[in-house]
Amino acid sequence: MPDIFDAYFAQQVINGISLGLVYALVAIGFTLIFGILNVVNFAHGEIYTVGAFAGLLLIVGAAPPLLAVVLLVMAVGAAAGVGLERLAFRPIRRFSDEASLKSRAMREATLLSSLAVSIVAREVMAHVFGGEMRIIPQAALLQDVITLGPLTLTNGNLIIFGASVVMLGGLQFMLYRTRVGLSIRAVSNNVLGARHVGIDTNRTIVATFAIGSSLGAAAGILVGLYDGNIYPYMGFAPGIKAFVAMVMGGLSSIPGAVICALLLGVSESVATDFLSSGWKDLIAYGLLVVTLIFFPQGLFGHGRERV
Amino acid sequence: MVVNVSNLSPRLRQLGLVAVLFGAIPAGLALMGGGYPFQVGITALIFVTLAVSLNLVTGTAGLLSLGHAGFFGVGAYAAALAATKLHWPFLLTLPLAGIVAAALGVIVALPTMRLISIYFAVATLGVGEMIHVSLLNWVSFTRGPMGIRSIPPIEILGLDLSGVIGGYYVAATVAALAIFAVHRLTHSYYGNALRSLREDDQCSAAMGLNPVRLKIEAFAVSCAIAGMAGAVYAHTASFISPDSFRFEESILILAMIVVGGLGSLPGAVIGAVLLIVLPEVLRGIGDFRMIAVGVFMFLSILFLPKGLLGEASAIGLARRQLGAAWRGDIGAGWK
Numbered sequence: 001m002p003d004i005f006d007a008y009f010a011q012q013v014i015n016g017i018s019l020g021l022v023y024a025l026v027a028i029g030f031t032l033i034f035g036i037l038n039v040v041n042f043a044h045g046e047i048y049t050v051g052a053f054a055g056l057l058l059i060v061g062a063a064p065p066l067l068a069v070v071l072l073v074m075a076v077g078a079a080a081g082v083g084l085e086r087l088a089f090r091p092i093r094r095f096s097d098e099a100s101l102k103s104r105a106m107r108e109a110t111l112l113s114s115l116a117v118s119i120v121a122r123e124v125m126a127h128v129f130g131g132e133m134r135i136i137p138q139a140a141l142l143q144d145v146i147t148l149g150p151l152t153l154t155n156g157n158l159i160i161f162g163a164s165v166v167m168l169g170g171l172q173f174m175l176y177r178t179r180v181g182l183s184i185r186a187v188s189n190n191v192l193g194a195r196h197v198g199i200d201t202n203r204t205i206v207a208t209f210a211i212g213s214s215l216g217a218a219a220g221i222l223v224g225l226y227d228g229n230i231y232p233y234m235g236f237a238p239g240i241k242a243f244v245a246m247v248m249g250g251l252s253s254i255p256g257a258v259i260c261a262l263l264l265g266v267s268e269s270v271a272t273d274f275l276s277s278g279w280k281d282l283i284a285y286g287l288l289v290v291t292l293i294f295f296p297q298g299l300f301g302h303g304r305e306r307v
Numbered sequence: 308m309v310v311n312v313s314n315l316s317p318r319l320r321q322l323g324l325v326a327v328l329f330g331a332i333p334a335g336l337a338l339m340g341g342g343y344p345f346q347v348g349i350t351a352l353i354f355v356t357l358a359v360s361l362n363l364v365t366g367t368a369g370l371l372s373l374g375h376a377g378f379f380g381v382g383a384y385a386a387a388l389a390a391t392k393l394h395w396p397f398l399l400t401l402p403l404a405g406i407v408a409a410a411l412g413v414i415v416a417l418p419t420m421r422l423i424s425i426y427f428a429v430a431t432l433g434v435g436e437m438i439h440v441s442l443l444n445w446v447s448f449t450r451g452p453m454g455i456r457s458i459p460p461i462e463i464l465g466l467d468l469s470g471v472i473g474g475y476y477v478a479a480t481v482a483a484l485a486i487f488a489v490h491r492l493t494h495s496y497y498g499n500a501l502r503s504l505r506e507d508d509q510c511s512a513a514m515g516l517n518p519v520r521l522k523i524e525a526f527a528v529s530c531a532i533a534g535m536a537g538a539v540y541a542h543t544a545s546f547i548s549p550d551s552f553r554f555e556e557s558i559l560i561l562a563m564i565v566v567g568g569l570g571s572l573p574g575a576v577i578g579a580v581l582l583i584v585l586p587e588v589l590r591g592i593g594d595f596r597m598i599a600v601g602v603f604m605f606l607s608i609l610f611l612p613k614g615l616l617g618e619a620s621a622i623g624l625a626r627r628q629l630g631a632a633w634r635g636d637i638g639a640g641w642k
Contacts, residue, residue: 040425091609108371112565113608115558119601127595240436240554247429278444278451285433285440292430293418 011151012269018157018226020265021164025219026242027249027257028171029081029212035188035252036208037093039110043084043118044216045239049125049232051077051217052224059137070163070218077217081209088117089209090202126232141228156226163222167215168258175254180207188252237281244288249300256300263287328479333472345471349543351583352478353536356485358563358579359572360532365561366570366618367493368525369505371428374435375533375560380442380552382408382534387455387541388448397461401481401538408534409527416526420519435557442549454548461542474543481539485532490572492528494622501525502570566607568614571621578615 026048033041054076055069064072092110144155175181183204186194195201219238224230242257245264249256264287268280275283291299336344361375382404389395389403419430442449449455460469461477492498500521503511508518541547559582567578582600589599607615 088605092612108565108569109608109612112562113605115562116601116605116608120598120605123597123601127598236554240432243429244433247426251425276444279440281440282437282444285437288433289419289430289437292422292426292433296422296426 007149007151009270009273012273013266014151014153014157016266016269017262018160018265019269020262021160022219022223023238023241023245023265024258024261025164025167025215026238027245027261028168028254029216030242030246031249031252031254031257032184032188032208032212034246036184036205037089037110039089039107039114040243041084041089042111042115042239043088043121044212044242045235046118046121046125047077047080047084047213047216047235048220048223048238049122049235050080051220052230052234053125053129053232054217055221055224056136056230063137066159070221073221074214074218077220078210078214080217081211081213082206084114084117084213085206085209088113089205122232122235129232136225136228136230141225154226156222160222160226163218167218171211171215171254174211180204184208184211241284244284248288248291250297253300260299325483328483329476332479333475336475337472342471345475347584347587349471349474349478349539351580352475352482353540353543354560354563354583355576355579356478356482356536356539357533357560358567358575359482359485359489360529360536361560362564362570362572362575363489363492363501363532364525364529366564366568366575367498367505368501368522370522370526371425371561372431372526372529373428373554373557373561374431374433374438375529376552376554376556377435377438378408378412378530378533379537379540379556380438380549381411382537383541383547383552384442384449384455384537385534386538387458387547390459390542391455391457394459396463397477397538397542398463400542401535404534404538404541405531406534408537409531412527412530413523416523420522420526432554432557436554439549439553442552449549452548452550454546454550455541456546458541458545458547460545478539478543481535485535486572486576488528488532493572505570562604564614566604566614568617568621570618571614571616573621574614574616574618581615 026044029044029047030041033039033044051073055073058064058069058072089110092106092113094106141156146153146155146158175185183194183199184207186197186199187201187204187208191201194204220235223238224234241264242261245261246257248260248264249258264284267283267287271280271283332348333345336348357375357379361372364370365372385407386400386404389400390397395403415431415434419427419434422430443451445451460467461473462469463477467473493501500511500516503514503516504518504521512518540551560579563578563582564575565578566581567574567576582604585603586597586600589595613619
């Protein structure tokens with residue numbers, strides 16, 4: 001029955017695009033922060049969880065319309081990102097000269113301090129909210145079925161699609177059409193150069209964290225409402241997948257990260273056609289290792305200076 | 308009369324450390340009430356072995372590995388499957404676990420050694436996760452999430468070491484051998500070559516070293532030790548499941564060597580013991596103990612960026628410890 005198979009296949013592609021867009025939103029935060037600081041922010045997955053829980057509390061407490069929830073969650077995410085930067089990144093950062101910028105010890109210390117903060121954040125959330133999944137009010141779920149010929153969508157698919165496109169477009173506008181975006185691009189290009197022309201690097205880094213984290217937090221609440229469960233450890237898997245997408249995309253290329261995130265999402269969900277669902281995680285890691293071996297700079301990356 | 312430790316001869320001090328490991332610590336654990344303290348001791352020793360092996364590759368050779376728990380898992384599963392399906396004794400499963408993990412390490416290392424810095428770290432993360440997913444889903448071979456049950460306890464040449472005390476002595480022996488092996492490797496010309504790779508591999512290639520070969524060797528040795536730690540874990544815990552070999556365990560091992568001091572062998576031991584024993588000591592504060600561990604890790608990075616016992620002081624210690632072997636005018640160590 002090729003007919004049904006095709007419909008099923010199209011269905012999987014659509015689910016994959018939703019999944020991929022979520023990975024993309026998380027990956028952008030990773031990529032922005034990596035681009036500007038050259039370190040991996042391990043606490044990014046926890047920002048996603050913070051977003052989901054903030055949204056849940058809002059919905060349970062006040063039940064505002066979805067748009068308000070997403071905007072408020074983005075604000076919470078931005079605040080969490082700024083706090084994270086203050087706590088885990090700034091005390092260790094030394095942007096004074098060439099040597100400290102390239103210091104491996106400094107980079108590893110930053111990586112591990114973000115990791116330590118992420119452990120603390122996750123355990124605090126597990127303690128406050130309990131380790132098990134939380135029930136979300138039925139009305140807030142994004143699981144209304146929309147039938148489109150042979151395809152069954154939920155409004156969650158459409159909302160994730162719309163919201164992601166708007167946020168990605170907004171990000172591109174901000175990076176290329178505003179002064180903040182210009183300073184972010186300047187700092188990620190060359191920190192010392194940016195300082196010489198009078199850019200406040202600390203403020204720019206804080207802005208980067210705020211933007212990246214607000215996107216991650218928005219992804220958290222959208223996925224929470226779409227999947228129907230929110231729990232303290234939910235940030236781990238999307239965090240890893242987004243990390244994979246960032247590396248495949250070439251570490252500091254935002255379009256590259258988005259394309260690779262979509263690729264990952266679609267291939268994972270199409271793979272369930274011919275693999276049992278447990279093996280689908282292997283796809284992401286397999287793609288990662290293959291990309292690294294054959295395209296060591298990522299699919300869309302430029303050659304990087306060896307340090 | 309107070310004995311000044313630094314006046315003792317190196318050999319006597321090594322004997323002293325062995326005596327503490329095999330005599331004083333078990334005695335202390337027995338005084339604390341037997342069973343459970345010994346379990347913690349075994350876990351701590353297994354993680355000491357793992358931290359020491361990761362320290363060789365990450366601390367000394369400078370290859371950040373985020374998938375070390377995967378190789379630990381491969382060793383554990385190799386030993387468990389050989390023991391349950393083929394009824395091999397511990398003396399055979401221990402080297403088997405090391406060989407299987409090292410072979411996998413070489414297979415992984417061959418294509419990925421060209422990668423530098425963060426790219427290599429990400430590749431090992433991918434490999435570690437692939438190992439975990441395979442252990443979880445290859446149900447016909449590994450029994451998947453159900454894990455492997457009733458792995459026979461350790462018995463060496465008719466000597467029954469099935470209890471926790473026997474387990475402690477086996478874990479302590481393996482840990483001591485691992486520490487000795489890594490100690491000899493890192494405090495020698497070979498170790499200096501690995502350190503030069505960490506600082507600048509292009510420069511050391513220009514000096515006539517073969518960076519790819521050295522890195523693959525270091526990675527294989529490290530994986531072999533991790534695999535043997537896995538065998539000890541499988542036989543002492545008698546039950547293993549893929550949950551024990553996740554990304555979080557890799558990170559825990561990495562945190563141990565960072566807390567102790569990257570590249571410092573005593574630091575790795577201290578870090579491992581601290582991060583295993585601390586949650587147990589803090590059992591009194593219940594649910595907050597993981598938070599306390601995170602806070603501890605964060606503070607130690609913030610205030611002790613070189614680790615509890617940094618590489619420079621650790622090498623100084625080894626240099627004094629080795630005495631005559633280091634006293635030559637070049638002072639470079641074993642040849």
